[in-house]
Amino acid sequence: MKNHRKSEKLFKQAKAIIPGGVNSPVRAFKAVGGNPVFIVKGKGSKIYDVDGNSYIDYVLSWGPLILGHAHPKVIKALKSAAEKGTSFGAPTPLEIELANLVLKAYPSMDKVRMVNSGTEATMSAIRVARGFTKRDAIIKFEGCYHGHADGLLVKAGSGAMTFGIPDSPGVPESYAKNTITIPFNDIDALKTVINRQWKSIACVIIEPVVGNIGCVLPKPGFLAAVRALTKKYGIVLIFDEVMTGFRVAYGGAQEHYRIKPDMTCLGKVIGGGLPVGAYGGKKEIMSIVSPEGPVYQAGTLSGNPLAMTAGIETLKILLEKGTYKKLESLSSMLERGLKDAAKRAGVATRFYRAGTMFCTYFTNKEVYDYATAKTADTAKFSRFFSGMLDRGVNIAPSQFEAGFMSLAHSASDIEKTVRAAYESLKRA
Numbered sequence: 001m002k003n004h005r006k007s008e009k010l011f012k013q014a015k016a017i018i019p020g021g022v023n024s025p026v027r028a029f030k031a032v033g034g035n036p037v038f039i040v041k042g043k044g045s046k047i048y049d050v051d052g053n054s055y056i057d058y059v060l061s062w063g064p065l066i067l068g069h070a071h072p073k074v075i076k077a078l079k080s081a082a083e084k085g086t087s088f089g090a091p092t093p094l095e096i097e098l099a100n101l102v103l104k105a106y107p108s109m110d111k112v113r114m115v116n117s118g119t120e121a122t123m124s125a126i127r128v129a130r131g132f133t134k135r136d137a138i139i140k141f142e143g144c145y146h147g148h149a150d151g152l153l154v155k156a157g158s159g160a161m162t163f164g165i166p167d168s169p170g171v172p173e174s175y176a177k178n179t180i181t182i183p184f185n186d187i188d189a190l191k192t193v194i195n196r197q198w199k200s201i202a203c204v205i206i207e208p209v210v211g212n213i214g215c216v217l218p219k220p221g222f223l224a225a226v227r228a229l230t231k232k233y234g235i236v237l238i239f240d241e242v243m244t245g246f247r248v249a250y251g252g253a254q255e256h257y258r259i260k261p262d263m264t265c266l267g268k269v270i271g272g273g274l275p276v277g278a279y280g281g282k283k284e285i286m287s288i289v290s291p292e293g294p295v296y297q298a299g300t301l302s303g304n305p306l307a308m309t310a311g312i313e314t315l316k317i318l319l320e321k322g323t324y325k326k327l328e329s330l331s332s333m334l335e336r337g338l339k340d341a342a343k344r345a346g347v348a349t350r351f352y353r354a355g356t357m358f359c360t361y362f363t364n365k366e367v368y369d370y371a372t373a374k375t376a377d378t379a380k381f382s383r384f385f386s387g388m389l390d391r392g393v394n395i396a397p398s399q400f401e402a403g404f405m406s407l408a409h410s411a412s413d414i415e416k417t418v419r420a421a422y423e424s425l426k427r428a
């Protein structure tokens with residue numbers, strides 16, 4: 001067993017002054033038991049804890065670090081940006097540079113607004129969709145997580161699912177009332193709701209690949225059917241690509257599945273490890289955003305030079321030749337290894353992957369929505385998680401979170417991971 005004495009001591013201190021000892025719930029390891037490890041350093045594919053242990057990391061700050069930890073070019077650019085000042089609350093050339101990179105990658109967007117988190121992006125996009133359509137209701141899918149804004153914490157995934165609180169106390173019923181939820185991949189359910197009350201529906205918001213209940217893929221034709229239905233009834237289709245953006249493909253799930261949403265939300269990768277989100281869409285929709293139009297949305301630190309710099313450097317590296325080929329080859333190598341390890345260990349699992357995001361479910365059933373994801377054996381997952389951590393592999397501390405690949409991972413990292421997985425599966 002690895003020594004975690006210092007981490008345990010710090011967790012005790014943290015719990016006394018920070019709710020649950022953490023600044024975001026899933027970090028607390030509640031779903032898997034045990035104590036979280038406190039990290040002091042990351043470099044490439046690895047992170048290092050306060051007790052001197054190292055781990056091959058597939059959490060990657062929950063998705064953003066597609067280049068791995070502390071990429072030298074990103075850090076160098078950040079240092080030089082920091083020396084010039086961290087924020088001005090005035091426009092800078094860097095905002096135009098990142099906006100151009102984003103718009104080029106996502107042709108469905110004519111204009112984009114930078115914010116500070118994915119939560120801000122989805123919350124603002126929904127406000128704009130409501131302002132644009134002058135309708136109040138929204139449709140979301142069960143298990144999709146769109147940040148923690150009121151009205152979106154209804155049948156949400158991520159921590160909300162892990163802890164079994166689909167509806168959080170503190171969210172007024174009057175907010176949740178305007179949120180209609182239906183099962184992912186269920187086009188008939190969507191048709192029924194839209195036929196009944198399309199006049200009140202402002203938008204459909206969706207994770208095109210659901211990363212917040214693991215990794216649930218859209219069935220063939222599902223996204224196209226959602227697109228066709230929303231278009232027919234003048235409902236704004238919002239793709240929440242905060243996780244899938246630059247991960248399923250450079251141009252996100254919309255590039256991979258060839259769907260043109262009306263609005264898109266981004267975050268995670270476009271901040272290169274700093275707090276960034278973005279939302280954008282068609283010109284006629286985005287032109288109602290303040291100060292061009294009447295829908296208010298603002299941010300003191302939005303578009304700050306440090307976050308823009310980290311995003312720009314990250315996207316520039318992703319644009320280099322062969323990057324996505326390498327990411328695909330690493331991800332498929334891990335996929336083959338993990339599937340094979342499960343087979344050899346005789347453990348029933350289902351593995352799903354979309355580009356650089358993936359999930360192994362401890363179930364023998366096909367997973368295509370929230371209910372089928374719930375068939376996974378979470379006790380078995382917890383034992384697997386502990387086994388992996390003890391063998392120096394960091395995966396998300398919940399069955400219902402995606403794993404992520406980075407450019408910094410090596411074939412040798414993956415071999416070690418697969419060996420650790422086999423050993424951990426045998427004992428799960």
Ligand SMILES: *Cc1c(COP(=O)(O)O)cnc(C)c1O
Nearest residue numbers: 117118119145146147240242243
């Ligand atoms: C992470 C995530 C969010 C929320 O982003 P934060 O930066 O954590 O606020 C929203 N939507 C999706 C799909 C996400 O994965």
